[in-house]
Amino acid sequence: MKKLNLSLKNPIVSYIGFGGLLMLVPALILAGVLRNSTLTLVASVIFYSIAALGLNVLLGWSGLVSLGTAGFMGLAAYISAYLTHDLKLPFELALVAAVIIPTLIGILVGFISLRIEGLYLAIATLAVSEILRKTFEVFDFFTGGYSGKPISFPTILGFITQTPANRTLFPILMYTILVIFLVAVMILIHNLMKGQFGRALNAMRGSEAAAQAMGINLLKYRLMAFGLATALASLSGVLYVHFIKYTHPGSWTLALSLNLVAAIIIGGARNIYGTILGVFVVFAMPDLILKQIPYFGTIPNFAFIVNGILIIIVIMYYPYGLIQITKDFKKIWLKLKERFS
Amino acid sequence: MNDLNEQTVLSISELSIAFGGIKAVDNVSFEVNEGEIFGLIGPNGAGKTTVFNCITQFYKPNHGSIRFKSKQGQTVELTHHKSHEVIGYGLVRTFQNVELIKELSILDNVLIGGHIDYKTGVVRQAFSTKTAKMEENAYRAQAIEILKFLGIEDRKDWLVYGLPYGILKKVELARTLMCNPKLIILDEPAAGLNDTETLDFANVIRTIRDKYHTSILLVEHDMRLVMDVCDRICAINFGKFLAVGTPKEIQRNKAVQAAYLGTEDAA
Numbered sequence A: 001m002k003k004l005n006l007s008l009k010n011p012i013v014s015y016i017g018f019g020g021l022l023m024l025v026p027a028l029i030l031a032g033v034l035r036n037s038t039l040t041l042v043a044s045v046i047f048y049s050i051a052a053l054g055l056n057v058l059l060g061w062s063g064l065v066s067l068g069t070a071g072f073m074g075l076a077a078y079i080s081a082y083l084t085h086d087l088k089l090p091f092e093l094a095l096v097a098a099v100i101i102p103t104l105i106g107i108l109v110g111f112i113s114l115r116i117e118g119l120y121l122a123i124a125t126l127a128v129s130e131i132l133r134k135t136f137e138v139f140d141f142f143t144g145g146y147s148g149k150p151i152s153f154p155t156i157l158g159f160i161t162q163t164p165a166n167r168t169l170f171p172i173l174m175y176t177i178l179v180i181f182l183v184a185v186m187i188l189i190h191n192l193m194k195g196q197f198g199r200a201l202n203a204m205r206g207s208e209a210a211a212q213a214m215g216i217n218l219l220k221y222r223l224m225a226f227g228l229a230t231a232l233a234s235l236s237g238v239l240y241v242h243f244i245k246y247t248h249p250g251s252w253t254l255a256l257s258l259n260l261v262a263a264i265i266i267g268g269a270r271n272i273y274g275t276i277l278g279v280f281v282v283f284a285m286p287d288l289i290l291k292q293i294p295y296f297g298t299i300p301n302f303a304f305i306v307n308g309i310l311i312i313i314v315i316m317y318y319p320y321g322l323i324q325i326t327k328d329f330k331k332i333w334l335k336l337k338e339r340f341s
Numbered sequence B: 001m002n003d004l005n006e007q008t009v010l011s012i013s014e015l016s017i018a019f020g021g022i023k024a025v026d027n028v029s030f031e032v033n034e035g036e037i038f039g040l041i042g043p044n045g046a047g048k049t050t051v052f053n054c055i056t057q058f059y060k061p062n063h064g065s066i067r068f069k070s071k072q073g074q075t076v077e078l079t080h081h082k083s084h085e086v087i088g089y090g091l092v093r094t095f096q097n098v099e100l101i102k103e104l105s106i107l108d109n110v111l112i113g114g115h116i117d118y119k120t121g122v123v124r125q126a127f128s129t130k131t132a133k134m135e136e137n138a139y140r141a142q143a144i145e146i147l148k149f150l151g152i153e154d155r156k157d158w159l160v161y162g163l164p165y166g167i168l169k170k171v172e173l174a175r176t177l178m179c180n181p182k183l184i185i186l187d188e189p190a191a192g193l194n195d196t197e198t199l200d201f202a203n204v205i206r207t208i209r210d211k212y213h214t215s216i217l218l219v220e221h222d223m224r225l226v227m228d229v230c231d232r233i234c235a236i237n238f239g240k241f242l243a244v245g246t247p248k249e250i251q252r253n254k255a256v257q258a259a260y261l262g263t264e265d266a267a
C-alpha cells in the first residue's frame, strides 16, 4: 500500500484545501465578521472561475480564442431556469440538459469554423453569441425578454427546498454546491492538462506541425478543447442563474466574454490558481476596492480602464500572469529564511 | 497498387511538386531498404525538405507515388493519407527548424511522441484512474530511458525554452523514438553540434538503427557524417534527381561534384 500523499504540494490536496478556505466565507458571515453581500461576491468569483477555467483550456492550453463564452453561459442559464421554473423539472436534470444542449451547439459551431482555421472560431463564436443574445431579448415567452427572468432557489435532490425556517442557510447550501463544483473542475482540469490530452493541446498551440507529425488530429483536439470550454461555460451559467435567481439579456454580452479573456491574461494562462486570481481581479476587485477609491471610483467604466492597464503591465512584466508574483514571494521568503537561519 | 518487395520499406517514384511555377521537386525516385541508413543530399534549396514534407503529407505532391511498408505489414500509399495518420504506420520525422513546445519540459516534449499509443481515454485521464496512471508512468519510464540513451536525462525537467540548438535537436530525435517507428526521417539532425559531437552522433544513429530496428532517412549538410554513416545516398539538385549509390559512388559521381561546385552546365 502506498501512503496517501496529504501534503499541500499535492495539487489535488491543495485544491480541496482551497475549497475548505472558501467555506470560511459563510462561516465568517454567520459569525458576523463578514457582510452578507460578501457571499454573493465570492460566489460570483466561483461561477465565473468555472467558465474561465474552461476558457483557459481553450485560450491558454490550446491557443484558440472564443468570444462567445457569455452567449453559451446565458443559453445554459435560460434553459435551466426554464426547465426548473416553467416546466418544474428536477434541478439535477435541468443542469445536465442545460450543459449538454449548449455544448452540442458549440461543437457544431466549432466543427464548421475550425475546419477552416483556428482563428475562425473567434469570429464564429462572436456571431453565435450575438445571435443568442438577440434570442434572449426576442423570445420572451422563454426568457422573459428585457424584463429578465426571476426564479426561485431550486429543490436539491428532490426534497431540500428553501423554507422560511432555513432562509439564511439555503444560500449557504447553494454556495457549498458552487464550491464543490469548482473544486471538482479544478481537479479534473489538473488531471487532464498534465497528461496525454493536455500535452496534445500544448503541442497544438506550440507547433501545429509537430502536433500533426506526432499523430494529433488538429480538428479533433480543437473540437474537444472547445467542447470542454463550452461545457464549463454552460455549467457556470447554470450555477449563476440558480444562485443569483435572475437572468437578463444584459448579463450575457460581449463585455462578459472579453472580461473572461482578460481574467486569463491577467491571472495566468495555463494556470489553475492563476485563472481564479484573474477572475477575482476582474470581477471582484471593482466592487471591493475600486469603487471605494474617492473620486476615481465614480468614473464610469473605471474598472475597464484598470483592466486595460493591468493587461499591459502583466504582458510586459508577468508574461505568465499575476500568479507569477507568488513565485517571486516564495523566492524572497526563501532568501529571508536563508539569511536569518 | 503493387506491394513493395521484401527488403523495401519506402519507395518514392516520380515525385513532383511545384510552388507557383517553381518545380521544387521534379520527378524524383528512390527506395529505402529495411534497416538501411539512407542519405538525401543536395545543395541549399535543392528540395530535400520538400521531399520530406511530401513523404509525411505536409505537402500533397502534384504527381508521383509514395509507398510505405507499414508497421502492420501492409503496403500503404501515403499520398492517400493525412499528415497526422502517417505516424500510425510507423513513419516519424523531425524538422529542420526544430518544432518543439517551448513552454514544456524536455520530458513532456518527448512524451508527445508517445501520443498515439495511449490506450486510456480522456474520461479516465480526467479521473486519473489507476490504469491511466499506470500507463502514464510506463511512458514516462520509456521517455527517461530514451533520454538516458541520448545523454540528456539529467536535464529532463528543464524547459525547452532557451536551450542550445544541439540539445533541441536531440530532444526532437528522442521524441521520434517514443512510437517504435519503422522509419525515422531526420532533417539536418547534426546541425548545432560541434566536431566531436558530430562524430558521436554517427554512432548514435547506428545504435538507433540496431536497437530500435528501424530504417533511417536523413538530410544532412555535414558531408563527413553523411559519408560515414549512410549505407546509400541519393543526391538531388534544383529538385532534380542526380544519382543514387553508395557513399563512394556518390563522391565519384561527376554530376554530384558539379552540383556542389556550382558549375551549372555540368549539372
Ligand SMILES: Nc1ncnc2c1ncn2[C@@H]1O[C@H](COP(=O)(O)OP(=O)(O)OP(=O)(O)O)[C@@H](O)[C@H]1O
Binding pocket: B019, B022, B024, B042, B043, B044, B045, B046, B047, B048, B049, B050, B051, B096
Ligand atoms: N511552401 C513553399 N512555398 C513556396 N516555395 C517553397 C515552399 N517550400 C519550399 N519551397 C521552395 O522549394 C525549393 C526547395 O526548398 P527546400 O526547403 O526543400 O530545400 P532544401 O533542399 O531543404 O534546402 P536547405 O538545405 O536549405 O534546407 C526552394 O526554392 C524553396 O523556396
Ligand SMILES: [Mg+2]
Binding pocket: B048, B049, B050, B096
Ligand atoms: Mg531543408
